[in-house]
Amino acid sequence: MMLDFSSIVPYWHMFVTGAVFTVKASILAVTLGSIMGILIGALRVVPVKPIKGLAAAYIYVIRGTPLLIQLFLIYFGLPSLGINLPAFTAGIIGLSINSAGYVGEIVRGGIEAVPKGQWEAAKVLGLSYLGTMRHIILPQAIRNMLPALGNEFVTLIKESSLLSTLAIAELTMVGQQVRSVTYASFETFIMVGLIYLCLTSFTSIALQLIEKRWQVH
Structure with a gap:
């Protein structure tokens, strides 16, 4: 079979627009998810069992259920309770809530990796x-968490493709639109996959540079 990308070239601007939208959505979701995750991770180590239990239950539920189901619950389920959210808002909330569950566990691990002597010294002060x-x-824990947080961001870029199920015009949805016009399914989704690969590769390289800059020798 010969691949012919000429049919999708006229729609290149749509791929670029979709990629930009994907990056913006991922940055917004990972920012909100990190803020929520830091709070949840901090609650996981407080010396109050009910609070620790609630934070642990949140992480357990979020990590134990598919992101797609979480998105459907927010976008299709909440209207039955009288809460109607725009597709983009529902998508970002869903991605953020999901990311917070994973970031919370990363934060917990980062906090517990800080030597106990730091706690004792602070108590003395x-x-x-x-x-x-x-x-x-937290300043020490965040430095320890950078590699895992970077992986979460890369994962979130790929998981943002699920926003297409809410008819949000991110990269995967754009690919479906181009395919429906050109009927070049193989070429279209090869292009989409390559763009995702470029986005995740660039993000990984940038995060590695940040890690090296923050590294303590």
């Missing part, structure tokens, strides 16, 4: 729990 977490523990 008279710092409160929140002060210790904010000024001493």
Whole structure:
């Protein structure tokens, strides 16, 4: 079989637009998810069992259910409760909530990796729990978490393809639109896959540079 990409060349601008939209959605989702995840991860280590239990239950449920089902619950399920969200808003909320579950576990691991002596030193200095977490523990933990957080961002770029199920015009949805016009299914989705590969490769390289800059020798 001979591949012929000439039929999809006139739609190149659509691929670019879809890729830009995918990057924007991923950055927004990973930012919100990281904020939520840091909070959830911090709650996982507080010395209050009910709070720890709630945070652990959130992570358990989010990591144990498919992202697609979570998106459907938000976009198709909430209207039955009288809550109607635009597709883009529902998609970003779904991605953020899902990402927060994974980031929360990453944060928990990063916090627990900080030597206990740091907690004891902060206690001697008279710092409160929140002060210790904010000024001493989290800055060190985030440095330990960078590789895992980078992997989460790369994963989120790929998982954003599920937004196409909500008819959001990200890269995968654009690919489906181009395929429906050109009937060049193989060529179209090879192009989509290559663009995703470029996005994830560029992101991985950028994150590796950041890790090296933050590395403590």
